[in-house]
Amino acid sequence: MDKKEIFDKVSSIVADHFDIDRAKITEDLNLKTDLDADSIDFVEFVLEVEDTFGAEIEDSEAEKLSTIGEVVDYIAAHQQDKK
Known part of the structure; x- marks a missing residue:
């Protein structure tokens, strides 16, 4: 899954969850x-996000994620780890 696809999914989660x-x-x-x-x-x-992407984000890592871009980058990097 490329970063655009990840961004689209994360955007959908944000839109639904935060009503934006x-x-x-x-x-x-x-x-x-x-x-x-x-x-x-x-x-x-x-x-x-964990449920959607089938990934686990450690609490210590989650605390570092503040922007949508950081969330996308984190997911992209950790999906590559699985390959």
Whole structure:
């Protein structure tokens, strides 16, 4: 799966979870500041990403993810690890 496909899936999750117009979602969108996500929102988002991509994101790694682009890069890098 390439980064565009990953971005599209992550964007859909963000749009649904945070009730935001998908057209407003960019790689620079910050989950915590732009979406005003609290810790529970963020954990739920991470769990949904894990379910969607069949990957596990360690808590220590999840804390480092703040933008959509970082989430996409993380998923892309860890999918390559599985190959």
